Amino acid sequence: MVVPATLTAYCALIVVVSLLGGMTPLALVLSHTRLQIYLSFSAGTMLGAAFFHMLPEAVAMGGPDMVEWAAFGLLTLFLLERFFAYHQHEPSELPHKHHHAAADHDHGDENGTPALSWGTATFGLAVHSLVGGVALASAVVADAKGQGRVGGMAWGVFLATVLHKPADAITVVSLMLRGGVPSRLVHLVNLGFALMIPLGAALFFVGVDRLAPTAAETLTAAALSFSAGTFLCISLSDVLPELQFHAHDRLKLSAALLAGFLAMAATSAIESPRDEPPGPSPVQAATSAGPIPAERTRLNSPERIEGDVTWTDPTLHGVGARLASC
Numbered sequence: 001m002v003v004p005a006t007l008t009a010y011c012a013l014i015v016v017v018s019l020l021g022g023m024t025p026l027a028l029v030l031s032h033t034r035l036q037i038y039l040s041f042s043a044g045t046m047l048g049a050a051f052f053h054m055l056p057e058a059v060a061m062g063g064p065d066m067v068e069w070a071a072f073g074l075l076t077l078f079l080l081e082r083f084f085a086y087h088q089h090e091p092s093e094l095p096h097k098h099h100h101a102a103a104d105h106d107h108g109d110e111n112g113t114p115a116l117s118w119g120t121a122t123f124g125l126a127v128h129s130l131v132g133g134v135a136l137a138s139a140v141v142a143d144a145k146g147q148g149r150v151g152g153m154a155w156g157v158f159l160a161t162v163l164h165k166p167a168d169a170i171t172v173v174s175l176m177l178r179g180g181v182p183s184r185l186v187h188l189v190n191l192g193f194a195l196m197i198p199l200g201a202a203l204f205f206v207g208v209d210r211l212a213p214t215a216a217e218t219l220t221a222a223a224l225s226f227s228a229g230t231f232l233c234i235s236l237s238d239v240l241p242e243l244q245f246h247a248h249d250r251l252k253l254s255a256a257l258l259a260g261f262l263a264m265a266a267t268s269a270i271e272s273p274r275d276e277p278p279g280p281s282p283v284q285a286a287t288s289a290g291p292i293p294a295e296r297t298r299l300n301s302p303e304r305i306e307g308d309v310t311w312t313d314p315t316l317h318g319v320g321a322r323l324a325s326c
Contacts, residue, residue, distance in 0.1 A: 048264020133200020
């Protein structure tokens, strides 16, 4: 019961913060620098969750070959963002331009219209939110299988998700406001987008529950590694575009990134080692090696018979045996 209860609580909190994030462009004005500090910290937590929690656990559960799934996850989300959604987390009130040496580049046209429609961007972000739900559920299930409880890895993935989800909601709502969408539809889409994480978690949990234990563990390991790749893609897409355009804030943004990364390192310290399967007992080890030759049995026996006298090897029976031999 601990896994469904914990997963339900995590998903409920993520839905709440996602809804609040979506309401931010409607109620507050965020400065670009403050938003980038928040995104840097969120990116640090996602990097740390991938390297300190998800990839090591995937390898422990499924072996080194599971790392290949991380590459697939990174490329999948990269292509998804290239064609459907981009990580522009700017509120609608703050059009932001990056000044290149040759020309300005603002990811939009001359009228400030975003390069993608809000529907296309929402679809892409909803898909990667589904993947985020799979990541959260696989982390909770892996912790339960490895430690018998929900531990540091599940907490780390939850923290990274709950920090990044509001930023995606800001993107969706901001694009809708720029497109002149009525506020009622904005709230409905924001609610549906917030429910993508629980939906992804439910799909994974139901699927794993129907599999045999070995297949379920393999699927969990592959899902963890694939999700780690998506975490790497998301975090780097948030950080790299701002790398050359914030020279005046580089210390703040670097500190925020390191703070998130080190927070994940700290949560990895509270994880218990995975339970290893018990090895064979000494009797099983001896019998598995085959029958012992008769000569070895006779020569290694502590008792030998010479004529009508049976005596005991003193080196094998200690002081009592030596006294008996006297």
